[in-house]
Amino acid sequence: MSRPLLEVEDLKKYFVIRSGLLSRVSGYVYAVDGVSFTVKKGETLGLVGESGCGKSTLGRTILRLIEPTAGKVFFEGSNIVDLDRESLKPLRRNLQIIFQDPFSSLNPRMTVEEIVGDGLTINGVRSRTEREDRVADILKKVGLRKEHRGRYPHEFSGGQRQRIGIARALVLEPELLVCDEPVSALDVSIQAQIINMLMDLQGTMDLSYLFIAHDLSVVEHISTRVAVMYLGRIVELANKHDLYRSPRHPYTQALLSAVPVANPRIKPKRIILEGDVPTPIRPPSGCRFHPRCLHRMEICEHEQPEFREIEKNHFVACHWAS
Amino acid sequence: MTNADQSEKNTLLTVEGLKTYFFTSQGTAKAVDGISFDIRDGETLGIVGESGCGKSVTGLSILGLITDPPGRIIEGRVLFQGKNLLRYSENQMAKIRGNQISMIFQEPMTSLNPVFSIGFQLSEMFQLHMRLGKKAAMERSVEMLRLVHIPSPEKRIHEYPHELSGGMRQRAMIAMALSCNPQLLIADEPSTALDVTIQAQILELMDELKRKLGMAMILITHDLGIVANTVERILVMYAGKIVEAGDVYSIFEDPLHPYTQGLLRAVPRIDHTTDAPTERLYEIRGVVPSMYRLPEGCNFYPRCEKREDRCKAKAPEMIEMSAGHHVSCWKAG
Numbered sequence: 294m295s296r297p298l299l300e301v302e303d304l305k306k307y308f309v310i311r312s313g314l315l316s317r318v319s320g321y322v323y324a325v326d327g328v329s330f331t332v333k334k335g336e337t338l339g340l341v342g343e344s345g346c347g348k349s350t351l352g353r354t355i356l357r358l359i360e361p362t363a364g365k366v367f368f369e370g371s372n373i374v375d376l377d378r379e380s381l382k383p384l385r386r387n388l389q390i391i392f393q394d395p396f397s398s399l400n401p402r403m404t405v406e407e408i409v410g411d412g413l414t415i416n417g418v419r420s421r422t423e424r425e426d427r428v429a430d431i432l433k434k435v436g437l438r439k440e441h442r443g444r445y446p447h448e449f450s451g452g453q454r455q456r457i458g459i460a461r462a463l464v465l466e467p468e469l470l471v472c473d474e475p476v477s478a479l480d481v482s483i484q485a486q487i488i489n490m491l492m493d494l495q496g497t498m499d500l501s502y503l504f505i506a507h508d509l510s511v512v513e514h515i516s517t518r519v520a521v522m523y524l525g526r527i528v529e530l531a532n533k534h535d536l537y538r539s540p541r542h543p544y545t546q547a548l549l550s551a552v553p554v555a556n557p558r559i560k561p562k563r564i565i566l567e568g569d570v571p572t573p574i575r576p577p578s579g580c581r582f583h584p585r586c587l588h589r590m591e592i593c594e595h596e597q598p599e600f601r602e603i604e605k606n607h608f609v610a611c612h613w614a615s
Numbered sequence: 616m617t618n619a620d621q622s623e624k625n626t627l628l629t630v631e632g633l634k635t636y637f638f639t640s641q642g643t644a645k646a647v648d649g650i651s652f653d654i655r656d657g658e659t660l661g662i663v664g665e666s667g668c669g670k671s672v673t674g675l676s677i678l679g680l681i682t683d684p685p686g687r688i689i690e691g692r693v694l695f696q697g698k699n700l701l702r703y704s705e706n707q708m709a710k711i712r713g714n715q716i717s718m719i720f721q722e723p724m725t726s727l728n729p730v731f732s733i734g735f736q737l738s739e740m741f742q743l744h745m746r747l748g749k750k751a752a753m754e755r756s757v758e759m760l761r762l763v764h765i766p767s768p769e770k771r772i773h774e775y776p777h778e779l780s781g782g783m784r785q786r787a788m789i790a791m792a793l794s795c796n797p798q799l800l801i802a803d804e805p806s807t808a809l810d811v812t813i814q815a816q817i818l819e820l821m822d823e824l825k826r827k828l829g830m831a832m833i834l835i836t837h838d839l840g841i842v843a844n845t846v847e848r849i850l851v852m853y854a855g856k857i858v859e860a861g862d863v864y865s866i867f868e869d870p871l872h873p874y875t876q877g878l879l880r881a882v883p884r885i886d887h888t889t890d891a892p893t894e895r896l897y898e899i900r901g902v903v904p905s906m907y908r909l910p911e912g913c914n915f916y917p918r919c920e921k922r923e924d925r926c927k928a929k930a931p932e933m934i935e936m937s938a939g940h941h942v943s944c945w946k947a948g
Contacts, residue, residue: 311843344781450902457736480665480903481837485896492895495623507811510840512881537885553840555882556862560844563815567781570810608648 296370297331298469298501299355304328304364306347309573311523324350324527325575327364329600332469337495337502338517339533341509345570346522347361348505349393352471355503356390357381369468387417389462393474395454399446405432406442409460414607431464434497436490452483460490463498471503471568476511486517509552513537518606521545524573528598531607541603541614543586580612588613624655627798628677628716628830632705633691635669635676637906638684644906646672648855651933654799659825661846661863665878667903668852670835674801677833678718679708691869696801714744717792721804723784724777733760734772734788736943740794759790761851763820766851782813786820787815796828803835818845840884843867851875852902857933861940871942874899913945921946 308322325347333340342348353359355366359375365372368388373381373488392398399440406428424512429439435456455475455493462470472491476484494500508514510520513533520530521542525553529542540546554561564587571577577584583593592612600610609615647669654660662670665741677693679700693700695840697718700708710714712718720726728736735846737759738752748753753772760768763786776784785805792800801845802821806814818841819898827833834846841861849866851859851874870876899919910916912927919926926945 343812361772430706435802452902471656481839481878482665482881482899482904486898486900488883489895489898508812513885514883547812549885551811552885553814553818553838553844555843555879555884557867563817563819565816566812569782569813594796 295334297582298333298369299503300350300365300367301331301355302329302365304351304366305352305362306350306359318534320574323355323525323576324359324392326576328522328525328527330520330527330530332501332503337504337515339512339514339519340503340505340520340522341532341550342522343507343508343570344494345524345573347573348507348522348526349473350520351504351587352390352473352505356385356471358390367447375399386462386549387468388466389467389469390471390473391458391462391475393477395478396446398458399447399454404443404445405437405457405460408457409464412461412550420532427464428460432506434463434494435460436486437485441571452479452487455479455487456490459487459494463494463500466498466502469501469503469506470536473505474507475504477506477508480583484492484511491515496572509549523550524571525580526581526610528582528611529607529609530600535604535607541586541607542611543613544582548565558593582609586613624657627656627658627695628652630673630677630786631692631694632694633676633688635672635681635686637686639782642907645677645781645855645909646715646795647685648851648872648905650855650857652850652852652857652860654833656798657825657829658848659846661842661876662833662835662847662852663765663842663849664836665837667906668931669855670699671696671803672925674718674803674835674851675831677704677801678712678716680718681701685796691861710744713740713792713797714795715797716799716801717795717797718801718803719785719788719792719805720910721807723781723788723808724776727784728797729776732773732945733779733946737787737791738925740791744795755794756790759794760787762793763787763790765790770863781809782816785813788835789817789820791825793824793828793830797830797852799831799833801833801835804837805834806841807838814841820843839879851878854909855906856914856940856943858915858944859940859942860933865937865940869940871936871940871947872915872944873946875914877918877920879922915946 297558304325305327306325308324309318310320312319328351340348356359359423360376366374408426412426413427418424437456476487499565504515516533517534518532520527523544530546540549547566568585579595580593580598583589590612598612600608601615602608603615631651633647633650637644637646663672676688687703689724723741734753734756737756739753741747745810756767756772760771765771765786806817846863848862850857851876859875870879877899883896899918904910913930916922916926931943931945933941
């Protein structure tokens with residue numbers, strides 16, 4: 294069995310909170326609190342969760358756009374957490390990211406040609422003709438035209454800007470693309486175009502995706518395997534069909550039951566969770582989910598459940614489900 | 616909900632030929648370009664469409680919340696209890712807003728005043744519209760927070776919006792909107808900014824309150840999943856016009872307009888029952904036209920798979936295809 298493309302081991306990211314006159318450390322935001330998973334070549338790992346679960350922080354920490362607090366990230370065999378800037382640079386071309394907000398993720402003062410071509414320049418493609426050819430090529434692949442090269446971001450719609458962001462990420466022909474909520478800000482009909490395009494490109498460019506989103510229907514469509522995050526931890530991980538058909542963690546069950554179904558004949562049996570998501574500054578003891586859990590037992594209040602394989606390739610961190 | 620039941624209820628609000636345009640340096644944006652519909656007592660109507668279709672502007676126009684300049688309602692009537700609201704003075708509208716017709720918005724953080732406590736903002740409603748004294752108004756406020764299931768309401772009334780979570784703020788806004796028991800609630804994307812599990816809570820709450828208080832509701836959203844289980848009738852809007860109108864079952868099961876059909880097919884579904892390999896999502900090619908430069912003839916012509924020459928020449932009229940099911944398309948029927 295070949296090595297997975299990406300292996301994340303017990304990754305942590307804590308943000309320091311400083312307060313008071315002397316800016317003393319008064320606490321931490323436990324944004325990512327011990328996350329482990331792999332992404333195999335050619336697959337799409339979906340990562341779902343609600344606000345504050347840490348999924349976006351996780352995506353950025355893997356790329357070291359945010360520096361990890363602890364843990365390891367093996368990409369193509371090397372632990373990139375330990376690498377210095379110089380050694381990290383060549384790996385960066387293989388590990389790219391696209392962002393949620395098509396408005397703030399593009400430099401408004403750069404043309405499309407510059408935005409997409411910059412990465413090529415940085416990675417040593419000196420020939421201007423080669424750059425232009427490659428930019429034209431990738432623009433075509435993402436459904437944009439040559440005439441768009443000289444224009445500025447504000448001249449494009451949200452969906453088109455997202456295409457520009459995708460072109461920027463893919464022009465270097467990376468191995469792994471982290472997609473951080475790439476379609477959340479788009480209308481349904483544009484969303485469909487972008488998702489189809491990402492799936493097509495995965496085939497033609499041999500890409501692997503870490504697809505981070507809160508929309509469960511979108512994640513279900515595009516992913517091979519799916520991980521569910523809650524308050525900085527992964528609570529369940531399984532093949533797409535297994536997760537959506539037989540979710541084992543109470544949070545996953547509630548999450549799936551809450552998804553609105555576009556069919557008036559089906560009255561969904563929603564599991565309504567009490568209360569709000571607690572803050573990652575003062576997470577609950579034991580299992581993070583216990584205060585809202587319908588199935589909580591005594592052990593859940595003081596002991597964190599292990600992330601265990603309960604069925605083939607189906608992992609859950611839950612005392613009740615195990 | 617059969618049509619027979621519908622006809623027994625009184626009509627609460629009628630919108631006739633509404634046109635709201637925005638006059639800007641870039642030109643004239645025809646945000647709402649001639650729409651007509653009505654809503655009955657206690658009915659829940661969904662207005663569905665993507666960004667820029669005019670659904671929010673419709674809600675704001677009804678309540679006279681269009682800022683002039685640059686916006687202006689240039690044509691149409693909004694009949695409420697026999698009177699045309701568009702002819703009301705600002706003072707007259709102020710008596711209607713929050714009292715007989717209320718509105719809640721997408722971002723509770725920007726629609727609640729950050730420098731006043733929740734209790735203050737709520738009791739304002741009671742003092743203004745019901746002329747209650749401060750103490751009585753506060754008591755009613757606590758009751759309203761309890762009605763929307765905010766725990767420990769007696770403590771919460773002293774809190775400020777930023778101290779509440781998104782879901783709580785939305786509940787507080789709902790409490791404010793419903794405090795004077797309005798006959799109509801306009802909810803503009805009330806749960807879009809919320810997490811899925813919180814959204815489920817809010818939709819459940821709105822359902823419960825609808826039943827308890829018997830108000831009519833216009834639910835404005837882009838989310839087809841939400842309307843499927845919340846509304847009785849749906850208006851589908853595209854580029855400032857209503858393209859299709861019908862009861863929720865007809866729209867989902869027998870969509871007549873190519874845009875409605877496309878929209879329904881473009882929505883990814885959670886498919887529980889099959890192991891079939893994932894198909895491509897249906898795409899509606901192209902993008903929504905700019906409000907400043909609407910196409911000639913039918914607005915949907917550039918993106919329509921079923922288009923013909925006559926579609927480009929003249930904009931189709933709204934026709935009733937079956938009881939209660941209207942569509943604006945030359946190709947339907």
